[in-house]
Amino acid sequence: MVPTLPAASAQPQGAHITGIEHVNDRWDKVSVFSPSMNKVVVNDVFKAGKSGAPTFYLLPGIDGGDDMAGGGIAPGMKSWFGMTDIQGFFADKNVNVVSPLGGQFSWYTNWVADPSKQYQTYMTQELPPLIDAEYDTSGRNGVGGLSSTGGTALDYAVQMPGLYQGVGSYSGILNPSDNVQNVELTLSSGGASAGAMWGPPGGPLWVAHDPSKNVEKLRGVAVYVAASGSGNVGAVDRLPPGFGPNITGGFIERVVADSTRVFADRANAAGVPITYVVRPDGSHTWGLFESEMQESWNTTIGPALAS
Template identity: 30%
Template sequence: MKRMKSLAATVAVAGAMLAVPAASAAELTPAQVAGDTQLSEVRELTPTEEIEGQKWYQKYADDDRVLKLEATSPAMDGRAVPLAVIKAQNPDRPTIYLLNGAGSAEQDTDWLNQSEAVEFYADKDVNVVVPQAGAFSYYTDWDVSPNQSYLKGPQKWETFLTKELPGPLEAHLNANNKRAVAGMSMSATSSLLFAQHNPGFYDAVGSFAGCAATAAPFEYEALRLTVNRGGGEPEQMWGPMGSQKNRYNDALMNSDKLRGTELYISSGNGLPGETDMPSYYTGQGVNPAAASVGAATLQIEGGVIEAAVNHCTHNLEAKLKSQNIPATYNFRDTGTHSWPGWREDLEKSWPVFEKALF
């Protein structure tokens, strides 16, 4: 009887494993996604005074591990977008598009300045592309440009990053047809949407502390808090709350389109951890008064934001599980909406990306 029960349990487990669909390799090429869209021109970066003043450029201007490129965007009136590229050691390697959060390089809150991304990816033999612009844009296509503050001129970031750029850039890098996209905070939402809007184009997606939902009242107002900082309104971006375009850009509503893609999804819970305490910063030589003020901001503002993100991310987890779509989750026991968690995500997402890309 025990052997029969054991056999039955084994069969049940095996059946459950077979019922969970494994992520399949992406097959779409950049040319197929681009269609008749006019493509970017990729070239060496000509640094402007603004770029020369940014900390990432000052840090890596003479570092051969980082290619300094720029790519034009026909959809944004020929705008030249700076790109920091951690180059693979060999040709025919995959590409990871690593998107910055709300302030991006314009506010020195980018991956190169705020993390050890260059050091981490330097020996991974993968191309890592970080667009060093796009502050407060959600890396999406806006209906109407605010044309002020950080959001001047046409805002057609999704067209640029998914249609105009991949073909010319990946050819420039001698890359293969394997790719991933990842982002943190604002761009964690964008990364999910890029994959949903282009099924079969990305082998893996990383969503680090973002909110998939955008079309419900609370989540729509969260959009407003972000884009207001850049001089815009969500109505200018995706139209009124619940509109067709808003719903199209709600990654929770469209979660079924993530099927077949390897997923890494993370969040803290808003409770302060070791890296949110004044002692963490005084230990690094920060003035005690400044450390106390910074820690208070992290614990209050960062805590509230991350608690909301945690709620969003658990909703996405529940939805994906109900659809039998597998993902790797990293729910941290503590952590505010801040860089220590996203630095951890670089490392913990790598096994998911490596599995999908290699």
Template identity: 40%
Template sequence: MNVHIRGTIGLRLVTVLRFAAAVLTFAAVPILAPVSASAVRAPAADGSRLDHPDGSHLDHTVRIDDRRSRLYVYSAAMRRVIALDFIRAADTGAPRPTLYLLDGAEDGIGWDGTETSWETKTDLIPFTADKNVNVVTVLDGRYSYYTDWQSDDPVLGRNRWTTFLTRELPPIIDAAYDTSGRNAIAGVSMSATSALALAESAPGLYAAVGSFSGCAQTGADPGRRYVQAVVASGGGNPWNMWGPDGSPAWTANDPSTDANLRALRGVDLYLSAGTGGPDAAGVTPPAGGMLESVVATCTRKLQASTTRLGIPATFQYVPGGQHSWPYWQQSLHAAWPGFARALGI
């Protein structure tokens, strides 16, 4: 891995990488079905070019079928085009809200062009078939924590995800698809932490947040080491994200601090984790359960904080739950009634 760190910091990263090898377990990556030959390309849904004042814009779309499209949005902050999957609401006769879904560290479109995402690993497409919500899945941002990095990374490049997901992308989606302007966001594993942080950084933008199998404590161990392990496992230098280990930005970006959590008051919150132990049938899960037991500890700490601060939130602990897509699908289903109410559906 191209992690350019010397001395004691390098020794710390060796420990982090060993931790990553022990705890990071992800599903196999399937091959994305080819786009139909009848797919069409257009600058925007209505044939026009949609520009953000800073230069961000919907570059073009590729139609997959009557409900789905692949969107390519140019981010001025990251100076590149970002790929997203888009699913139209069941009824387009009136403006509809938008659900943004973020993938885990190794998910999205891989280096070899294959895709692992909400669409390929869950029942998202049939699940939303009768729901009046637009769905946007981000297919980029591997190992980035969907945050604004302080420095460009030799391996992971330029990452300005907070800017993209809170300032650049939502206005473009709203203009292209005549949305209601109400949004929800959910993430898994790495991005479960990101979903909380993004909502905190832009109060009022997201009416509902789903955080599935995340460890929100980025400013303290074990959450801090977990973040560093995830970034390093993708070949990135964690110090390029929020500065050297122990820098103030690690705590400032911690979504579990009292100051940050207060920004979530009034947001519909659904947080889930597996217990990592035997399930209801007495079956003990494999390695994913070990990681999920750590996640459950993080989640219980977060629950204690929201309770102390009087911030309403739903917490669900799945017996035997693993760090895997079937449990995240289950969590999305369980979170949906609250999301629908928050989105005005």
């Protein structure tokens, strides 16, 4: 690694890049000041091989890229760049891949009662112009999220029409207003209140941020959603031999599979075309998320971003 270097900013009086650390010739760690949250967010960036490429944003899971289970994973590495082969898969693809770090228990959305959690503003308004300017992009964007941020990725396209040409949910909750109990359970495990996020659970803001209740607003966007129907451990999980049935992961995967089916049914009823994939196996693991992400790129998001 080389020392952090200053970089130009597209918005020097507001959101701006505070530094870039070059991990290798294609991988940067870009630090960005977010005025909406009054803090600096570090973003992994895998640079396209040439200028004029689109950008694919990948949201982290509920832990924001850190290992809260005490499994010995270094800070910031329980993430897309740490747990999956981003560099290998995208090496021959002309796209910039950007993944923010941090935001534990934020759902990567804007919270009504927590100024430190304004991640929708950051991801949809503050970060993209900076990435576009720094990496000379095409201005075409895709976004994908896993688990808690799967629904958020689709919601970004609902909230910001025209910003994204393709979106993907990898084993995500896509009907949060009808799934409040599971959202509350997830947030409370990190000491966060669901009511502090979108107000009274199940209320108007919950519906406004619910992809399954806003499928019509996704018309014209390439949408990929997937989950494992069984929750069973399979080769896709890449778990160590003898790991066992992964009971917790299997339970979560079945919950998100039901949620994904609800979204797919509503999209079908509305005549909104989507790519809906039910995987035979997978127990809410990084192996499954990576496989879903790669499939989304090959079948749906990649073609939509081609310039």
